Amino acid sequence: MARRARGTSAGLDRASIAVAAVGLVDRDGLERFGVRRLADELGVDPMSIYHHVKGKAALLDAVCEVVLAEVRIAPEDGPEDGPEGWQAIARRTAHAYRDMAHRHPRVFPLLADRAQTSAPALVALERLVAAMRDAGVPEQVVADTPSVLFGFLNGHLLARTSAEVHGAAAVPDLDADAYPALAELAPQMADFGSEAEFDRMLDTVLMGVAQAG
Missing domain, CATH: 1.10.357.10 (Tetracycline Repressor, domain 2)
Incomplete structure (x- = not known):
């Protein structure tokens, strides 16, 4: 996927980044996961992700939130x-x-x-x-x-x-x-x-x- 120019957010926000990260880990595993690989997947510069998520640790926390939100008990x-x-x-x-x-x-x-x-x-x-x-x-x-x-x-x-x-x-x-x-x-x-x-x-x-x- 072609990468957008540095600083271009491509309409990203924390939620959409986290959902994309979950999909990437589901497919490739945690061992291969990283901000640069996620940026490549989204077609953006890594700095675009850092505008919304302050580092890999915060990104992994956001990934946890996405999957935990599926644990709904009506x-x-x-x-x-x-x-x-x-x-x-x-x-x-x-x-x-x-x-x-x-x-x-x-x-x-x-x-x-x-x-x-x-x-x-x-x-x-x-x-x-x-x-x-x-x-x-x-x-x-x-x-x-x-x-x-x-x-x-x-x-x-x-x-x-x-x-x-x-x-x-x-x-x-x-x-x-x-x-x-x-x-x-x-x-x-x-x-x-x-x-x-x-x-x-x-x-x-x-x-x-x-x-x-």
Whole structure:
């Protein structure tokens, strides 16, 4: 693509730059991503991008915001009244987050690697913790839950999306003589990466939070 002259913004703004950056990472991966490559993709001088985004770190934050904005939980998605309301919100949030991770497996490592304090991230957390407080969950449990929930989600989804991107074996072949207990459990691990596996593990996390409350 022909590059525009230095200083020409070509109608760019932070949002359009971030959307283009997401597309570039989706296609080529984080390892090949950079401001110059993004400028080439947009057909502009790199300085045109820096007019709107102050450096690569800020650009990566904007990329995170774009994909996190896809994690939307509409009120009509399910019932929220009663003491189990916060768990319903947590489940829908977790599934929306999983769906986003699988749409953007090459972007997803950024979410686990960077502190997420943008509006899209905080809106999701605010809704969850407000529902927990309304249900009378102890304050310390409420305060701990975002780290517990997203610690699980990020670790689980990093492993699954990495296998998706790199084609790694889901469950390695295990030497039954050296690791007999693990080898016997291999059939229970056969649904690695499936929604059923995700729901089982999410159930365990939410059960622990509920028992702590």
